[in-house]
Amino acid sequence: MAAGPADSRGSGVHTSIARDFPQWQRLVTESFVPLDVTTENPDQFQGRMRSRVLDEVSIVEVTAKGHTVFRTPHLISRSDRMYFKLSLQISGTGMLIQDNREAVLVPGDLAVYDTHRPYSLIFDDDFRSMVLMFPHDLIELPVDTVGQLTAVRMAGNSGLGKMISPFLVQLTENLDQLSGASGLRMAHNALDLVTTMFAAELNLGRETSDNPHRALVNKIRDFIEVHLGDPELSPAAIATEHFISTRHLHNLFQSEGTTVAHWIRTRRLEHCRRDLRDPIHQHRPVAAIASRWGFIDAAHFSRIFRTAFGESPSNYRNGNV
DSSP, X not given: OOOSOOOOTTOOOEEEEESSHHXXXXXXXXXXXXXXXXXXOXXXXXXXXXXXXXXXXXXXXXXXXXXXXXXXXXXXXXXXXOEXXXXXXXXXXXXXXXXXXXXXXXXXXXXXXXXXXXXEEEEOSOEEEEEEEEEGGGSSSXXXXXXXXXXXXXXXXXXXXXXXXXXXXXXXXXXXXXXXXXXXXXXXXXXXXXXXHHHHHHTTTOOOTTOHHHHHHHHHHHHHHHTXXXXXXXXXXXXXXXXXXXXXXXXXXXXXXXXXXHHHHHHXXXXXXXXXXXXGGTTSOHHHHHHHTTOOOHHHHHHHHHHHHSSOHHHHHHSOO
16 A cells, blocks of 8 residues: 555545544554554544645544554555654644654644654543644755654744644644645645744754754755746856855765755745645746746756656646645
């Protein structure tokens, strides 16, 4: 079984009720990624999921009795797509374990975890939570940077969590309102807020003298993000702007597991993809959207968009959400 949310544009809110534990075990894997699930009271187990998938963003409300979830190396090997999952505790308590860290979550708290590495979720009693699941490449932060936050409690009663947590709760309780292009926009707005919270937790704006490599990479990525619409954006121009050689620039990105060209192309494509589904841009031609993000050759843009997302820009825009 392939991992991750299915492409259920237009499927609306899906509610599933498990009246026994084997049924819940199947439901958990079908709704997220392959998982092992155990409980101390299988004979008394009940659980419910309400979910909506908007493009590649899955929003799931989970209400269930106590149980434990394991993501093992064997199960990871069966998956071909990598996701982040953000868990918001709505009622009850939970514990997330990943990367040798533990986060105990009380109502309002949030924590992120990576489906491509082992993790455990432990719920001792009845609980309700919201899970926001999305591919790694759907947010602009590097995977290894977000990896510094896995199983780190982000409090819902202070800082940005005090604003973002209630928004996510309202999103969960109004899944039926998330229809059409506006629903997709709301899902991406949620991702933008989550990205902002991650960046604040990591304090990415601070260029610390004890990690000049990280500071330079962050500075370059910020520069690229601001100048994505410039068709002249190139490794040479980026290197000149930051007073480093092109070779050094390539080495920086290679150490991050990517290339400069791939990073630029991926960020441009993601912005184009979002604009194509954004109702604000519905009257703008596809070529104009491509040009806005630095793609001056419409035919080239169409080819690489199809390669990245499996369909032409026009078909993607006209698809039901």
